[in-house]
Amino acid sequence: MRNRYFITIDDLRHARGPIPALSFDGVGPGELAAAVEEALRTPALFERWRALQPDPDAVDEALGATDPQAEVKAQVVDLHIEMEVTTQLPMQVLRHRLNLLIGTRWRLHDLRPA
Template structure:
C-alpha cells in the first residue's frame, strides 16, 4: 500500500546528512529529484551499506526500492516542502531521509495514497 509523506526542510542549507550520502541540491526540484532517486533504486543504500563495519550484517530490508515512487518539491518562502508518494515502508523511508538530510527535516503528515 502506498503512502504519501509530507516533508518540510525548514532550513534547506542544513538539510545535509553524512558527507558521502548528503543532499547536494539547493532547489526544491533538486531535493525532490534526489529523494525520488533514493527511493526508486538502491544506489544510496548500497553506498551506505558498503561504509558500515559489517556490510553483510546490514538488514537487507533497508534496501527496499519503489521504482514508481514520485517526489515533488516546492519552495515556500525560506523552506522547502516535499511530497513523496511511495510504497516503501515508513522505517526505510525515514532511514533514507536521515542519510540525505540528517536531522534537518520534519515529517508533517502521512496519508494513504
C-alpha cells in the same frame, strides 16, 4: 499500500546528511526532489551506505527496499521546503534515506493513503 508523506524542511541550505559522500549537495527543491526520488527508486544510496558499514553483511536487507514508482515533489512555501513523497516503502526506509541525504533537519507533518 501506497502512502503520501508530507514533509517540511525549514532550512534546505543546512540540510545535509552526516556522511558527506552520501549527503545531498544540491541547493533547490527540484534537486532535492530528484535526489530523494532516486534514493527511493534505486538501491544506489543504500548500497553505498552499506559498503561503509563495519559489517555490510549484517545490515538489515529490508532497509534496501526500493520503489520504482516512487514520486517526490518539493517546493518553496513561506521560506521553507514542503515535500510530498508518494511511495509504497515503509516509513523506516524513507526515514533512513532522508537521514542519509539531509540529516534530521526534516519533519513529517502528515501521512495519508495515496
